[in-house]
Amino acid sequence: MQCLRTLILIGAIMLPLTSVAAYAGAPADDVANGRRLAEKNCSRCHAVGLNGSSPHREAPPFRTIAARGHVDDLQEALAEGIVVGHPDMPEFAFQPEEIDEFLSYLKSLAASDK
Numbered sequence: 001m002q003c004l005r006t007l008i009l010i011g012a013i014m015l016p017l018t019s020v021a022a023y024a025g026a027p028a029d030d031v032a033n034g035r036r037l038a039e040k041n042c043s044r045c046h047a048v049g050l051n052g053s054s055p056h057r058e059a060p061p062f063r064t065i066a067a068r069g070h071v072d073d074l075q076e077a078l079a080e081g082i083v084v085g086h087p088d089m090p091e092f093a094f095q096p097e098e099i100d101e102f103l104s105y106l107k108s109l110a111a112s113d114k
């Protein structure tokens with residue numbers, strides 16, 4: 001009985017701690033997967049990392065997009081397949097988890113570009 005109460009107590013302490021950790025930032029996996037997605041699908045035209053210029057001169061580097069701070073606004077656009085009204089920009093339909101990963105990666109760019 002004593003043991004069970006201790007377990008419940010530990011649970012009561014740990015639970016809020018883990019949810020705080022979850023809010024503090026995206027899991028490292030998401031960021032890494034997002035980076036892979038970007039490199040695979042987007043780096044042909046966009047600079048996807050923290051430096052360098054875009055291979056396609058009209059495509060904004062991802063760190064520029066990230067620095068604008070409206071990363072979450074891209075969620076819908078990504079879900080529908082981005083159409084930015086430019087013939088060079090192909091349509092992509094991301095899976096929901098890929099969108100999360102990609103946005104986590106963009107946010108990580110914004111966070112490290114200060």
Ligand code: HEC
Nearest residue numbers: 041042044045056058059060065084085086088089090092
């Ligand atoms: C074939 C070249 C090409 C590829 C590949 C490409 N883009 Fe683009 N992208 C462009 C160009 C060119 C623009 C600028 C369009 C404009 O401003 O009219 C653009 C613009 C954008 C914008 C809008 C930026 C803004 O100014 O708001 C976003 C977001 C974007 N791309 C995301 C992506 C993502 C995510 C991928 C990979 C899944 C990707 N792009 C792959 C060429 C490309």
